[in-house]
Amino acid sequence: MLKAIILIGGPIKGTRFRPLSLELAKPLFPVAGFPVIYHHIEACSKVPDIKEVILIGFFQPNDALTRFINSAQMEFKIQIRYLQEYTALGTAGGLYHFRDQILAGQPDYFFVMNSDVCGDFPLKEMLQAHRKRVKGSYCTILGIEATRQQSLNYGCIVENKDTHEVLHYVEKPETYISTTINGGVYLFSPEIFQPLELIFKQNLDSKYSFDPNITTSEVIRLEQDIFVPLASSGKLFVYDTKRFWSQIKSTGAAIYANRHYLAIYQTTHKDRLATNGEGKPKIIGDVTIHPTAQIHPTAVLGPNVSIGKYANIGEGVRVRESIVLEGATLQDHSCVLYSIIGWNAVVGSWTRVEGTPNDPNPNKPFAKIEVTSIFTNDGKLNPSITVIGSNVQIPSEVVILNSIVLPDKSLSGSYKNQIIL
Ligand code: GDD
Numbered sequence: 058m059l060k061a062i063i064l065i066g067g068p069i070k071g072t073r074f075r076p077l078s079l080e081l082a083k084p085l086f087p088v089a090g091f092p093v094i095y096h097h098i099e100a101c102s103k104v105p106d107i108k109e110v111i112l113i114g115f116f117q118p119n120d121a122l123t124r125f126i127n128s129a130q131m132e133f134k135i136q137i138r139y140l141q142e143y144t145a146l147g148t149a150g151g152l153y154h155f156r157d158q159i160l161a162g163q164p165d166y167f168f169v170m171n172s173d174v175c176g177d178f179p180l181k182e183m184l185q186a187h188r189k190r191v192k193g194s195y196c197t198i199l200g201i202e203a204t205r206q207q208s209l210n211y212g213c214i215v216e217n218k219d220t221h222e223v224l225h226y227v228e229k230p231e232t233y234i235s236t237t238i239n240g241g242v243y244l245f246s247p248e249i250f251q252p253l254e255l256i257f258k259q260n261l262d263s264k265y266s267f268d269p270n271i272t273t274s275e276v277i278r279l280e281q282d283i284f285v286p287l288a289s290s291g292k293l294f295v296y297d298t299k300r301f302w303s304q305i306k307s308t309g310a311a312i313y314a315n316r317h318y319l320a321i322y323q324t325t326h327k328d329r330l331a332t333n334g335e336g337k338p339k340i341i342g343d344v345t346i347h348p349t350a351q352i353h354p355t356a357v358l359g360p361n362v363s364i365g366k367y368a369n370i371g372e373g374v375r376v377r378e379s380i381v382l383e384g385a386t387l388q389d390h391s392c393v394l395y396s397i398i399g400w401n402a403v404v405g406s407w408t409r410v411e412g413t414p415n416d417p418n419p420n421k422p423f424a425k426i427e428v429t430s431i432f433t434n435d436g437k438l439n440p441s442i443t444v445i446g447s448n449v450q451i452p453s454e455v456v457i458l459n460s461i462v463l464p465d466k467s468l469s470g471s472y473k474n475q476i477i478l
Contacts, residue, residue: 059106059184060159061168062152063097067115067145073307073431076446076463080400084114084172085121087382088311089318090329090345090363092125096318097170100178102133107168110135111158113151114172115142149279153253160247169279171241175314176302177321178242183296186221187244190294195249195287198223199240200295201302202423205233210428212239212280215288216295223293228280236423237295239280240302249283256282303426308397309415309441310426315380316361319343331358338370341377353389371406378414388453396443399464404445405453412442413459431461431476438474 065084074083085092091099094112101107116122118139130137140158142151152159152169159167166187168180179199187197200214213234215225227234260274277283287293301317304310320343322329331337331344338352342360346352350368358364358376365382371389379393384401387393391404395412404410417424429439443457446464451457455471462468462477 058108058162058164059104059166059168060162060164061097061101061104061107061110061170062159063094063110063112063170063172064148064151065094065112065114065116065172067142074311076461077308077397077399077444079464080447081121082116082119083305084112085125086311087363087365087380088175088305088314089322090347090365093175093305093314094172095125095129096175097172097178098129098133098135098137100180101168102135104168104180104184106165107135108162108164110137111155112137112139113142113155114139115145117141145276147276147278149253149256149277149283150275152279153250153257153277154275156250156253160250164247166247167245169243169245173305174241174302175305175318176240176242177300179296179298179300180242180244182298183242183244186294186296187246191291193246193248193292194294195246195252195292196284197244197294197296198284199242199302200237200297201240202297202299203236203238204421204424205236207425207427208233208236208238212284213237214239214295216297221294221296222291223284223288223295226280226284226288226293228278228285237297239284240298241304243279244296252283252287253277304428306428307415307426307441308444309412311380311397312361312378312395312414312442313416313426315363316343316378319345319361319363347383365400382447396445398445399449400447402445402447402449402451404451405455407454408451408456410443410445410451410457411459412444413440415441438476440474 084094126137140155212228214237215235305314331340331346333340338356344359344362346364347366349366350364352370353372355372356370356374361378362376363380367384368381369386373390374387375392379396381398382400385398386403388406390407392409395414396410440459444461448465449462450467458473460472460475
């Protein structure tokens with residue numbers, strides 16, 4: 058029997074996802090028609106032995122999370138539970154804290170997945186590789202190839218190319234170590250609780266020496282506290298993949314992930330993709346439309362568009378490379394490019410909403426989406442996709458370019474490169 062844990066973090070993170078994360082926790086944000094972690098659970102559901110998925114975070118459970126868990130359980134016929142940390146315990150503190158729950162039923166192995174990564178997760182292949190390792194090995198890490206420069210933003214792994222043993226691990230190094238990065242997906246053997254217990258006890262003992270950076274001695278960082286010392290011990294391995302993988306840290310990354318998940322549907326779920334036909338809107342490339350959305354047949358959608366529940370798309374509307382969330386209205390002849398239109402927002406007729414893609418450099422093999430902050434060093438907004446918050450009203454015949462509009466605003470004119478508070 059196997060289990061899977063998804064680390065969903067908590068409310069203090071997700072700042073590059075604002076204002077959307079103010080309304081809905083980032084792991085529940087819809088990408089390609091489904092919440093981010095739905096894609097994780099769907100990948101788990103394809104590994105026959107996974108009998109339980111445990112979400113670990115430090116969110117107060119709310120209706121949206123409960124509804125999501127109930128409907129995912131029904132759909133995938135897997136037990137799904139949320140376990141709440143009393144405070145942020147780090148990427149491994151929660152695993153140790155809830156060890157009895159994780160080990161209940163004696164799973165042979167368990168996956169751990171960061172919620173803020175997306176991809177074509179090779180879980181079955183990781184399992185196969187892990188099973189072949191020497192008995193007593195603790196973990197197989199999903200390894201991703203990155204560029205030299207971008208690797209510095211991730212955990213970096215030096216591996217033995219023949220045995221795939223981790224020889225050296227550095228979390229977000231200052232200088233170049235390796236282009237193999239930690240993809241934030243792991244397969245653990247239950248024996249991992251031995252080093253976790255050791256670190257936990259060490260931290261507990263040292264709690265009497267005051268360190269202002271550590272709020273609780275129960276914090277364990279999987280990367281620095283476990284992977285760094287375990288490198289070269291013969292217990293840590295990598296499974297390298299060249300399949301699609303990306304972080305989802307920003308709204309620009311959500312648009313990028315949306316495109317890739319839609320492309321994956323071409324082989325896995327053609328039924329989720331809209332098709333052309335009599336009386337239907339014109340579809341270009343990959344588009345997903347919720348069955349409850351109302352789309353005028355003269356609208357042109359795509360490529361890479363997701364239209365949410367009860368959205369209303371008027372006559373002659375053009376949408377590409379965008380996510381239109383539940384209940385949003387795009388009035389006649391409006392145009393939406395590289396944008397996210399928030400829940401129940403209204404875009405007036407003949408209005409243009411446009412953002413700038415943050416795609417990885419297509420000329421650099423293995424380039425990932427850039428980890429940029431919202432602002433430039435001189436305090437200006439970095440050009441990125443346009444985000445229209447929930448319930449925003451945009452009038453007719455205006456242009457909103459590279460801007461972020463906070464929820465509930467009624468705009469009166471055009472805006473460019475601004476955060477509208
Ligand atoms: N439950 C819980 N509790 N989850 C947490 C906590 C915590 O205290 N802290 C972080 N997480 C979750 C986040 O929600 C996210 O899904 C994941 O753990 C990683 O969190 P970050 O702390 O933001 O790390 P990172 O994304 O910068 O780097 C990690 O992921 C990279 C791959 O995306 C590291 O593991 C890197 O080595 C790795 O390359």
